[in-house]
Amino acid sequence: MLIRIALALACFALAACDRELATGSLDGAEIFRARCATCHGDRGQPPEAMVARLGVKDLTARELRAKITPELVGAQVRHGSQNKLMPSFAGALSDEQIDAVAAYVASPGFVAAR
Numbered sequence: 730m731l732i733r734i735a736l737a738l739a740c741f742a743l744a745a746c747d748r749e750l751a752t753g754s755l756d757g758a759e760i761f762r763a764r765c766a767t768c769h770g771d772r773g774q775p776p777e778a779m780v781a782r783l784g785v786k787d788l789t790a791r792e793l794r795a796k797i798t799p800e801l802v803g804a805q806v807r808h809g810s811q812n813k814l815m816p817s818f819a820g821a822l823s824d825e826q827i828d829a830v831a832a833y834v835a836s837p838g839f840v841a842a843r
Contacts, residue, residue, distance in 0.1 A: 753823070757833025760826055764818065765834075773839060783814045789840050803831035 754760060762771065769775050773788035786793055806827045809817040818827065833839060 753826075755825055755829045757829040757831075757836075760822065760830040761833055764822065765830065768815070773834070784812065785815075788834060794840060797835050799828070799831040799835040802834045803827055806831060 775785040779785035807819045809815050
């Protein structure tokens with residue numbers, strides 16, 4: 730039963746990751762809102778259900794912020810999570826868009842704007 734709930738939630742989250750995004754946008758904040766906020770929250774803090782069921786990371790947590798780099802975020806977005814609950818966005822986003830959202834998430838402004 731728990732597996733079915735987790736799979737249903739994952740399917741919902743993946744479908745929601747396809748919010749409208751201006752074609753070719755290289756605005757990291759816009760890309761985050763369109764493709765990442767459904768799971769990670771508008772401010773980088775995921776809803777409790779996403780944390781409990783899918784292990785979604787709080788992108789504002791101090792211990793994670795200490796490790797976040799554009800390279801780390803970019804690799805995660807390109808390849809998805811190790812547990813495969815976060816999909817790869819390679820192909821759905823261009824390399825330039827992935828670099829833009831990675832730079833945005835890794836920037837001090839990501840947390841400061843919260």
